[in-house]
Amino acid sequence: MISPNTLVILLGTTALGTCCGIIGALMLLRRRALLADAIAHSTLPGICIAFLLANSRSVVALGTGALVSALVAAALVAWLPRVSRIRKDAATACVLGVMFGAGIALVGLIQRSGSGGSAAGLDGLLLGRTAGMLRSEALTFGCAAIVMSLIVFSLRKELLVSCFDPRFGTSSRIPTRSIDLLQTSLLAATIVIALPAVGVVLTAALVVIPAASARFWTDRFDSLLRISALLGAGSGILGTLISTSHPNLPAGPVIVLSATGFFVVSLLLAPRRGLLSLHLLARSRSRKRTIRHLLDAILDAQLHGQMQIAIDEIPESAIRTDLRSLKYSVQSGWVRREGDLISLTETGRIRATRARKALEIWREWLTSEASIDRDLIDLDEIEIEKILSPELIDTLQRSIDDREMS
Amino acid sequence: MIRPAIEIHDLTVAYREKPVLWDIDAVIPVGSLCAIVGPNGAGKSTLLSAILGTIRPASGWLKIFDKPLDRSEELIGFVPQRESVDWDFPVEVLDVVLMGTYSQLGWFRRPGKAQRDWAMECLEAVGMTDLRHRQVGELSGGQQQRVFIARALAQDTQLILMDEPFAGVDAATEEAIRTVLEDLKKKGRTVVLVHHDLQTIEQFFDHVLLLNLRLVAAGPTSETFTRENLMRTYGGRLTLLDEAAEAVRRIRTGRTRIGRELE
Helix, strand or coil: CCCCHHHHHHHHHHHHHHHHHHHHHHHHHCCCCCHHHHHHHHHHHHHHHHHHHCCCCCCHHHHHHHHHHHHHHHHHHHHHHHHHCCCCCHHHHHHHHHHHHHHHHHHHHHHHCCCCCHHHHHHHHCCCCCCCCCHHHHHHHHHHHHHHHHHHHHHHHHHHHHHCCCHHHHHHCCHHHHHHHHHHHHHHHHHHCCCCCCCCHHHHHHHHHHHHHCCCHHHHHHHHHHHHHHHHHHHHHHHHHHHHHHHCCCCCCCHHHHHHHHHHHHHCCCCCCCCHHHHHHHHHHHHHHHHHHHHHHHHEEEHHHCCCEEHHHCCHHCCCCHHHHHHHHHHHHCEECCCCCCCCCCCHHEEEEEEEHHHHHHHHHHCCCCCCCCCHHCCCCCHHHHHHCCCHHEEEHHHHHHHHHH | CEEEEEEEEEEEECCCCCEEEEEEEEECCCCCCCEEECCEEEEEEHHHHHHHCCCCCCCEEEEEEEEEEEHHHHHHHHHHCCCHHCCCCCCCCHHHEEEEEHHHHHCCCCCCHHHHHHHHHHHHHHCCHHCCCCCCCCHHHHHHHHHHHHHHHHHCCCCCEEEECCCCCCHHHHHHHHHHHHHHHHCEEEEEEEECHHHHHHHHCEEEEEECCEEEEEEEEEHHHHHHHHHHHHHCHHHHHHHHHHHHHHHHEEEEEEEECCC
16 A cells, blocks of 8 residues: 555656656757766765755755756756866866766764764765655755656757757757757756765666666657656656665665666667577578578579588588578578488578679669668578669669670 | 859858868859869868858858858858768658758747648659658668759758768769759859869759869869869879879860760
8 A cells, every 4th residue: 555655756756757857858868878877976065064054954955056056067067078188078078077086075064073863864865865855845856857847848949959960050040059058957956866865876877777787778859758658657667666665775776777777677678679589680690691591592593503412512601500590591482402412492492582683782882882781681581682672783784784794 | 243142251260279270262153053162171071060150160251142151141051971860860862851841930939830831842853752761871872872963952952062962972862962953053052062072063963162272273164174273172192193184184175074884
């Protein structure tokens, strides 16, 4: 049974996860995932300084401190590469290290200076705590999620062009710099909001992981944002449910582990991009290739007047020791087998001739082209005929014939 | 007097104090097809960026259709180098072409049917309508280049800049780009493009700008694309000089083009 208190927490973490998912997808597309990490870690010194100045643990004071130091970190990361030879990744790593180090030092200082009880609260910020979430906080998170969704929805085209091709955006009068600034501010705000629940150390993970998982499922900008938001929300829900039923588990890590669970599932099972389907694809390609070689070898023998060929005369690469490709070819009606002798059926002969011709034309096309895509090398005849237009095939065939004549 | 599309005066561009373009003076007339030519690192792309206004010159000024660049309302079409974007980006062909219509839409408005139809027309011009729903990463290099060209067409501007559109493309794409260029010229548009293939310069382009950090020469191809100027542009780089010599020889003999078809 879910208690009303848990319901409040659930609302809060769901909203948080949604925010993180949306902004994370945008950061990932800009290849700035690491910036999320740097900003999250950089909030710590701001929080500590705010605590020292205000001498309270009020959400507003600490939140302001966190936001200020997050923005300082973001500005430093943007500014360093422009004025010095430091590259962006190095700048990000430097800022992360320096700010987080300063933060940890300040936490130590505060604890030793004996502010005692309230300092313990700062520890909670490192790993996050959802247990004490207030109804008002949860509502704030909910509003933040709605506002963020609205902003991203209404600025869809501006965000798309500044993520994909900012230089083109600038040239067509889209203020990509302001969009950039907006995006970084949204990131900083999201992180600051997420801090109390997920903690300084792991907030970045909640920003990056759902987005990275979402990329496995789609090739569309809008669905990437949607799926990432959903996965973020899902991680929030799952993490909260687990951590509220096991009081000893800190919320932040559990939420991040839930997100990681979704990531692992995506990595393995996503259609087309998942490891499993990539493996199956590679296997079917390799089987097709073996069969092509097998049919080609028999065709070769036939062209040399040998209507039947013994199995052990077929090159190893074309038949494989387990004879699976041969069995498959026999089943498919391409190859006739009589004892140890094999020969092509009529359909098998047509298939082999077609494959051979396509390959020859393809080779001709490749040699006639200046630039070659790596993806376009290992293709079968069906793909080749799909890619080349019939006229081009004719032209290529003619040029092959010409060369053979001369 | 021919009306200038682009007027460049005393232009110097520097990255962190180091000048990458120095003392450029040139005029590109309206309706011309102008090639920017020069060795690697000559500042060709930088010059395009300066015309686009995406980098600020250290000194000098630029005028686009008689108006200073920073006060010009004129939109400039742009085809960036293909390598400048991440092609694994989750976006489909039509969406990229639609980016060409963004500047007319204004804040918050999304492209509607009119923009979609227009974008399809532009895709048609490069022969890519069938692939409109492909993710851009699934295209061949040449097809990606054609998407960029279609996007620039969708911008429907008087002036279009292209950064090496012919670099590493297949024959079909080369043909498509050439047709587009001819169409644009017929419509009186001005096209400026960075080009690296000296062999085809005098066949396609009526104007050239020879660049090597500073302007070596600029003007109509027939007067400017000479052996002396090419020597000055490319210095002692032998292979390129051979190419240049070959190109110049063909100007003299009046031959137009070496057949590249599948030899």
